[in-house]
Amino acid sequence: MLYLSQLLGTPVEAQNHTRLGKIIDVLLPVTQVGQQEPANPSTLLVEGAEDQPWRVPPGAVAWQDDILRLLIPLEQLTTQPEAAAGQEIYLAREVLDKQVIDIQHKKTVRVNDICMGDDWQILGIDNSTVGLIRRLAPAWLLGGKRQGVGAFIPWAHIELIGTPALEQPVSADQDGAAGAPSLRTPSGHLAELHPADIAEIVHQLTAGQGARLIEGLDNETAADTMEEIDIDRQRNILENIQPERAADILQAMGPDEAADLLASLPEERASQLLHLMNPEESEEVQELLEYAADTAGGLMTTDYIVLNQDRTVTEALDAMRQNIQDYDVRIAYIYCVADETQDECQVLGVVSLWDLLIAQPSQSLQELMETDVISVEPETDPRAVAEIMAKYNLLAVPVISKAGILEGVVTVDDALDVLLPTDRRRKPPRMY
DSSP states (O other), rough: EEEEHHTOOOOEETTTTTEEEEEEEEEEGGGGGTEEEOOOEEEEEEEEEGOOOOOOOGGEEEEEEEEEEEOGGGGGBOOOOOOSSSSSSIIOOOOOSEEEEEETTTEEEEEEEEEEOTTEEEEEOOOOHHHHHHHOOOGGGTTTOOOOOOOOOOOOEEEOOOGGOOOEEEOOOTOOEEEEEEEEEEEEEEHHHHHHHHHHHTSSSHHHHHHHHHHHHHHHHHHHHHHHHHHHHHHHEEEEEEEHHHHHHHSSSOHHHHHHHHSSSSSSHHHHHHHSSHHHHHHHHHHHEEEOTTSHHHHHOOOOOOTTTOHHHHHHHHHHHHHHHHHHOOSSEEEEETTTSSHHHHHHHHEEHOOOOSSTTTOOOHHHHBBSSOOOOTTTTTHHHHHHHTTTTSEEEEEEESSBBEEEEHHHHHHHHHOOGGGOOOOOOOOO
């Protein structure tokens, strides 16, 4: 097995035994990242006379003691320093000594070395102390460049964190500020992790790295992950993402979460992002921003379902199912009204998901609904909201105005957040 750190600096000779140069890097096609099998480098980058870079295919050289000798005529090599931008990864420059994500263990690790097979395949990365020692000790002391197999994290379990070769050029936004570079779409390995696990990884990164990781996820995964990140890191990430991309992620978040995040931003930046969001989502978020943070209105979300009281159980379950499919919102209750088409509705009753599951399909909501609805007003203190929910064992409580209009609902996760110590809460004070 080879180690990249010991391969660097290895002499390369032409067929006539004249020195061509020394290896300064190993290039890997970007498509070889995140695959299930070992990766195959495309090029050995050899520095020749006057810093002339040669691109040498791995199959075009063979070992002779501790020297690599060309198997093809020198004329067949190219001196172009790199392929199209973003198509190759420079392992020494962009991966060695950098942080990567260990997908299997759901954490970031430092790359102390890169393990390669005798056939030049990238087997994995070495993040051990031994890897550091290998970098410091001379090759002859460790038994030469080609050694037995040691412990390593398989390359298939590695996800790279934005590197220059993976990023696209940074363009200035409409205010002239440079936005964060975008990262290639992460492999399915990262996207398949639970959002809470991705969030934990983000907390181990710098704000810029975290932004690139979030930016490379699909909108839904990015939104779910952002909701698991503390508010200060959320703000830093959003400030490092291009405005259009940030708006896409915001409108995929729950409206209450998006409102809390926008409230932590400078007013000019928040207004810009609200303008870029779809009008419907933007309007919902702006309505929530009107409430003070230390009230039930500041805690509530507008993600809920209202249905006419004469709807059947089958129709209600279909509505809940459609709500999950379209908006990924999982609610515990349906609020019954006289006319579900109205923007402003008075709640006549509430039916829980559990009651729907055991009811007859043809029964109406009016037959099942609890008419003594436990509710709070928009100005209710958050701690009082949490106490009411605990007292009545509620998973959500409707926020109803003095005029009897349903404004939103406070869910149990947001109510519990109120009970955390102040320094552990993710919700910032409203700025406007």
